Amino acid sequence: MRSGGPCGYPEWYDDTREEALSMHDQFDVTLEDADLLGEVELTTNLIIAASESDEHLSTAQIDRILGLA
Template sequence: MGDQFDISLDDDDLLVEVELTTNLIIAATASDDRLPQYEIDRILGVAHFA
C-alpha cells in the first residue's frame, strides 16, 4: 500500500499561488507593523493604474 501523502503536484497555477503566499508570509514575519497595501501589492506584482 502506497503512502497517501506521497503524490506528485503538477499544477503550475497552484505553485505560483503558494509562492506568492509564502512571499507574503515572509514579508509579514519580517515586518514590525502591519504591511501597507502598497507593499502587499508590490509583493504580489499588482500593477497600479492611474
C-alpha cells in the same frame, strides 16, 4: 505450512511481497499545478515580508509583493 522464506515465513512470502511492491499505488500521485505553485510562492513571499515587518503591511506593500504594482 512449511517455513522456507525469511524469518520462517512460508515460501510463497517473497513472491507475494514482490507482487505487492510492484503494484501501482493509486494514492501515490505527484501533483504539480503551475498555478498552485505560483500561489504558494506568492503566499510564502507575503508570510516572509509580514514576519520581517514590525507593523502591518500596507496595501501598497502587499500589491508590490504580489507583483500588482
